[in-house]
Amino acid sequence: MxxxxxxxxxxxxxxxxxxxxxxxxxxxxxxxxxxxxxxxxxxxxxxxxxxxxxxxxxxxxxxxxxxxxxxxxxxxxxxxxxxxxxxxxxxxxxxxxxxxxxxxxxxxxxxxxxxxxxxxxxxxxxxxxxxxxxxxxxxxxxxxxxxxxxxxxxxxxxxxxxxxxxxxxxxxxxxxxxxREGDLRFPGKAVALENGNFLVGDSGHHRIVELGNDLATVVRTFGSGVKGFADGDAETAQFNEPQGLALLPAALAASLGYHVVVADTVNHRLRSINLETGAVGTLAGNGVQRLLDAEQARTAADNVADADAWISDLGNDPLNTSLSSPWDVLWSEKANAVVIAMAGTHQIFSFDPSSLALRVFAGTGLEGLADGKPGESWFAQSSGLAADAQGNIWVADSETSALRRLVLAEDGSVEAVESAIGAGLFDFGFRDGAADQARLQHPLGVAVLPDGSVAIADTYNGAVRRYDPATATVSTLARGLNEPADVQLDDTVDGEPVLLVVETNNHQLVRLPLPAEALVVDEGAAHTHRPKTKVTAGAHELTVRFSAPKGQKLDDRWGDPTQLKISSSPEELLLGGGGTSTGLRRTLELNPEISEGVLHITARAAACDGEPGGEIPDHAACHLYQQDWGIPVILDAEGETELVLDLRGMD
Structure with missing residues (x-):
């Protein structure tokens, strides 16, 4: 180096x-x-x-x-x-x-x-x-x-x-x-109400709609239908592309004064709805998109090598805390909290509505697929949540086309993160069979079925898939749908329960029977269609260029304020140069025995307010700049020997 x-x-x-x-x-x-x-x-x-x-x-x-x-x-x-x-x-x-x-x-x-x-x-x-x-x-x-x-x-x-x-x-x-005209416009998520109706995130109309049990009658709406942010009554409140909804237990709702938690995605907030009065409020989020919290930014400014410290407790002031594109919410009895798929930071959060404690439940914030302890795990745009009979939480991890599971300990904390389906950021397909070989394509929703299996809204395959934990196999329950974004078990109908699917691009909710025998489909696995960079085996120089924005300077008071984290898929591609260390240059050693793979690169730089050449003022605001790359490479004797990337500070 x-x-x-x-x-x-x-x-x-x-x-x-x-x-x-x-x-x-x-x-x-x-x-x-x-x-x-x-x-x-x-x-x-x-x-x-x-x-x-x-x-x-x-x-x-x-x-x-x-x-x-x-x-x-x-x-x-x-x-x-x-x-x-x-x-x-x-x-x-x-x-x-x-x-x-x-x-x-x-x-x-x-x-x-x-x-x-x-x-x-x-x-x-x-x-x-x-x-x-x-x-x-x-x-x-x-x-x-x-x-x-x-x-x-x-x-x-x-x-x-x-x-x-x-x-x-x-x-x-x-x-x-x-x-476009119609009662619904690109609906995202739905939740069943106690009266047999359904509450729907009508994201294209920037409102919440209560649909009758016939899935056609609009009973009432929450939000004016105008994109924006405003609390108030059902007619004047404003949302911005709301997605997930969670219905709270009746006793808790009575004590809190609201019944439903809404993932108000583009407003980067959690909102509340009182189903009796129609009042809409705000529970968490200050409207500023979360990039990195202040404590982590300060840690990074002091010593950027410590910026990976996993900070889970975000305090008890949720209205002054930044969130980033919350996509789904779920009430977890075992965690005694609202669990949040925080798609924008590739993490899972939790929110205790009684104590107002907001926490990072799992995920480092780095984008990818990595299992293990909650502070070691990587997610990629998690977008759907469901709890099983044991209280564990299943996650539709969309950008890795994966089905993940949060194993909860008796105290409600995350004990481990596991992957049931999925291979990585660039792997997808439509393949049933053994789960370790099965493939999804950008799933957005999950639901747990009566037999303990998991239904998956396999969005970009236009299908509902089924994962059976008992046999670790995958099958197909339905296909031919138009971007199904959510799936629920609907027991409000006569006879056996059915699947309720939010079919986003057909602007509707549909019911589908649970088939006696699922299909087994194998249309193959695929890899993201991106040009592969030809590189030579052996020594390969990596340089990330960075310049602090005007009015800021690199904070080198405690050493080099820059960092590279490098890994590869497969792991054997990198013989040397992997791992985390300071500096924005690294010499990689690429394995001549591996024909192709992906280099995963995360670059960070810390800067504080102050002019170049001058001192950094006391209590100056500090900023952490970060960019992640996944670079597909193929080893070729005529390939490049150097890779140059740009991390430009423009805060």
């Missing part, structure tokens, strides 16, 4: 001047049918947003860009370049639905073969590339959290190109599609 390399550059602009490549793909959306070219964008500042609709970080970036698009509407054009991770995401109909669902108000290029992705050397979702009005690349950024830095760059480009006469003001190429 060599010494770390930091730049002193304050601008986020690239140090080189390269013409932007043409935008090539299958089709354009949100343009009224027009096929755009780079020439059509000349005279505008253009942000290319390389995204895929499964990715929670990409959804965060969509929201980060909205204020910039509104503020600079006459000079800025955002172009979403959709670069699919999963096979299902390459379906043009599914993409069109996602563009509608997430209210994307800019042109989107459908790039299923990753042609434009490769032309712009994107390596991670999301990636942002800024092109100036003359067609030159001026910034290339990975990850989220870049809004303020982009705003500074846009102001800089406006001034520069106004003076040069190369900035053209006026409307951009976006053309709005027709609005």
């Amino acid at each position: 060599t010494a770390p390399s930091h730049t002193g550059t304050e601008s986020v602009r690239t140090s080189y001047k390269v013409r932007a490549s043409e935008l090539v793909g299958r089709n354009w959306l949100n343009t009224g049918g027009k096929q755009l070219s780079l020439e059509d964008l000349r005279g505008k500042i253009t942000i290319l947003d390389f995204w895929t609709f499964c990715c929670i970080n990409c959804l965060h970036v969509l929201d980060e860009l909205r204020p910039l698009e509104a503020k600079y509407s006459d000079v800025l054009v955002t172009v979403g370049v959709h670069s699919p991770k999963f096979e299902y995401e390459a379906d043009p109909v599914a993409l069109a639905a996602a563009v509608e669902r997430y209210e994307i108000h800019h042109p989107v290029l459908d790039d299923p073969e990753l042609v434009t992705w490769q032309a712009y050397a994107a390596r991670a979702w999301p990636t942002l590339v800024v092109v100036d009005p003359e067609g030159y690349i001026v910034a290339h950024l990975s990850g989220e959290g870049h809004a303020s830095g982009l705003e500074s760059l846009i102001e800089e480009l406006i001034a520069e190109h106004t003076e040069k006469g190369t900035l053209h003001r006026g409307d951009g190429p976006y053309v709005a599609p027709p609005a």
Whole structure:
């Protein structure tokens, strides 16, 4: 390992001047049918947003860009370049639905073969590339959290190109599609009520709907239907893409004054609903997306090597604590708490509504699939929760296409995290049989059936799958669905219980019988379609470039404030250079006996408010910058001997 390399550059602009490549793909959306070219964008500042609709970080970036698009509407054009991770995401109909669902108000290029992705050397979702009005690349950024830095760059480009006469003001190429009508719009999760009705997260209408037992009659709604955040009565309260719902035990609800907990996903909050009065309140979350809590940031500033310390207790002030895209919630009798699938930080949280204690229940915050103790486990955008008869909690871990289980101890804490199905971030498919060989594709929901088996809303396969813990086998209960996002056991019907499925892209809830005999399907396993980087075996130099944002400086008071964590799949790919240590350069030793694999890289850097060359003021705010990459590689004698990545601080 060599010494770390930091730049002193304050601008986020690239140090080189390269013409932007043409935008090539299958089709354009949100343009009224027009096929755009780079020439059509000349005279505008253009942000290319390389995204895929499964990715929670990409959804965060969509929201980060909205204020910039509104503020600079006459000079800025955002172009979403959709670069699919999963096979299902390459379906043009599914993409069109996602563009509608997430209210994307800019042109989107459908790039299923990753042609434009490769032309712009994107390596991670999301990636942002800024092109100036003359067609030159001026910034290339990975990850989220870049809004303020982009705003500074846009102001800089406006001034520069106004003076040069190369900035053209006026409307951009976006053309709005027709609005969709209907009682439900992209519903996400549902929960059964004691009266036989169902409460549904009507995410596309930004409200909660009570449906009658016929699954068609709208009994009442909670929320105005206007995207936003507001507490109040059922008519005036506001949500933002609510998803999961949890019904509290009657005695607890009576003592608390509310009955339902709502995962208000894009508001990064937990909300409450009183079913008797219709009142909506806020339980947790300050509306600021959680990246890293203050204690961890300070720890990282003091010694970034200690930033992995697992801090589970987040205190008893939930309204002043940041959350990140809570996707599902579940009341756990054994934990005596609301368990939260915190998709945005790849963790499981818990919330005690009586004591107001908020905790990290399991997960380090690193994205991936790793079992073990709760402070060692890795999740990837967990999106569905269900409890079994023993009180253990099953988790739909969507980005690893996995079914996980939290084994709870007698005191309600997590004893261990286990994986029943799933191989990793880039492995998926439609395969039944032995669980260790079975494959799912981005599951979002789970339910425990009367025999102890687990039903899985296998979302991108359009199916409901079944895992039997007794035999460790997987089968298929139903298929041909349109993005099933949730599944519940419904015993409100006459006769045997049935499956209640939230069919998101058909905007409805449907009942399906539990078949006497499940199907056994094997359409194979697959690996994420991403270009593999050719690398040579042996020594391989890795460099991550980072510059502290303007007004901040690297905090080296206690040594090197940067860190790399590196691992591989399979583990045998790395003979040397793995593990965690300070510095942003590392020499890797790649195994010539392994033909291909994935390098998992996490880079961190700590900076505090203060000017370069000066002292860091007492009580200065400190910031931890982090980016994760999964780089597919294939060993080739003609391959690269160096890998360069960018971690740009733009807080």
